[in-house]
Amino acid sequence: MRNFETLFAILNTEAEKADNYLEGLLATLDEWLDGERDIHVDGLPKEEMRKAIQIAILKGMRKSTQPNHQMTPDTFGFLLSFFVEQAFEDKLAKKETLKVTDLAVGTGNLLYTLMNAMDGKIEATGVEVDELLIQLAAATANVLEQPVELHHQDALTDLLIDPADAIVCDLPYGYYPNEEVALDYELCAPEGMSFAHHLFIEQSVNYVKDGGYLFFLIPATLFESEQAPQLHKYLKKHVWIQSVIQLPENLFTARAHEKSILVLQKKSAELRAPKEVLLAKVPNMQNKEALAMFFEKVRIWKENK
Numbered sequence: 001m002r003n004f005e006t007l008f009a010i011l012n013t014e015a016e017k018a019d020n021y022l023e024g025l026l027a028t029l030d031e032w033l034d035g036e037r038d039i040h041v042d043g044l045p046k047e048e049m050r051k052a053i054q055i056a057i058l059k060g061m062r063k064s065t066q067p068n069h070q071m072t073p074d075t076f077g078f079l080l081s082f083f084v085e086q087a088f089e090d091k092l093a094k095k096e097t098l099k100v101t102d103l104a105v106g107t108g109n110l111l112y113t114l115m116n117a118m119d120g121k122i123e124a125t126g127v128e129v130d131e132l133l134i135q136l137a138a139a140t141a142n143v144l145e146q147p148v149e150l151h152h153q154d155a156l157t158d159l160l161i162d163p164a165d166a167i168v169c170d171l172p173y174g175y176y177p178n179e180e181v182a183l184d185y186e187l188c189a190p191e192g193m194s195f196a197h198h199l200f201i202e203q204s205v206n207y208v209k210d211g212g213y214l215f216f217l218i219p220a221t222l223f224e225s226e227q228a229p230q231l232h233k234y235l236k237k238h239v240w241i242q243s244v245i246q247l248p249e250n251l252f253t254a255r256a257h258e259k260s261i262l263v264l265q266k267k268s269a270e271l272r273a274p275k276e277v278l279l280a281k282v283p284n285m286q287n288k289e290a291l292a293m294f295f296e297k298v299r300i301w302k303e304n305k
């Protein structure tokens with residue numbers, strides 16, 4: 001098998017036979033992994049396998065209308081990989097393995113884009129509340145042979161996981177329904193319901209090592225809500241803001257859906273804050289020259305920070 005199209009065609013044919021496409025896809029992946037179905041992918045790179053599964057999952061998500069069935073596009077994963085590699089350059093040079101956690105792992109596409117880009121350098125943990133998505137994430141990890149420990153639960157309740165070197169997360173956006181759990185958070189709203197995206201930031205800080213990094217895909221309007229002052233106060237107390245990177249508008253269908261990358265570092269007594277926060281905008285990604293200049297700008301900032 002040479003490319004993802006062939007694998008996608010096989011997965012798609014099988015998934016189409018089921019009443020529910022995503023469940024059919026999951027069954028096909030599980031049968032393949034259990035050796036009950038012969039799918040020969042000899043020589044197919046992991047990225048081609050990830051793409052085939054990603055396209056099948058996207059197709060299945062379009063057929064169902066579950067609001068939480070959202071997958072992080074790989075463009076975001078590629079950009080995030082660059083920032084992760086920059087932040088951990090020294091550790092990676094010493095061939096140390098990074099422990100990375102995603103508290104809203106979904107289908108795993110964001111995490112596996114990162115893991116494939118840094119193949120062999122990451123051991124990961126993922127948490128996800130949706131049963132079907134986490135099953136798809138588990139099957140995909142097995143197909144890709146990526147080392148991931150997955151937990152099926154509400155990520156905002158207590159977690160039995162070790163602190164990570166890095167957190168990556170495409171933050172779930174909106175109100176968090178469990179007001180009792182929200183009470184345990186500094187970022188619990190003083191009145192009414194709390195923002196899930198705020199609580200996810202706080203929980204991520206809880207489960208990263210001192211000096212560890214957090215890479216979030218955030219709504220571009222994160223700092224514009226009425227609860228933003230509370231978020232600012234929390235961030236000032238616990239983390240150093242490293243970078244706020246605006247993503248190109250042409251990647252989004254509407255202003256309301258625009259996202260940015262927020263990079264934080266958990267405070268540590270042995271480290272110091274960056275001299276300045278990197279505020280930058282990713283250029284149109286078709287423009288290779290502008291993109292190369294953007295990456296260079298980030299490298300220069302890193303050398304001087």
Ligand code: SAM
Nearest residue numbers: 068071072104106107108109110129154155172
């Ligand atoms: N990065 C993921 C991917 O590539 O598939 C997509 C993440 S999606 C934007 C947010 C995810 O958060 C959804 O899969 C949703 O089910 C999950 N989620 C929402 N609230 C959660 C909670 N309290 N605990 C765990 N997962 C949650």
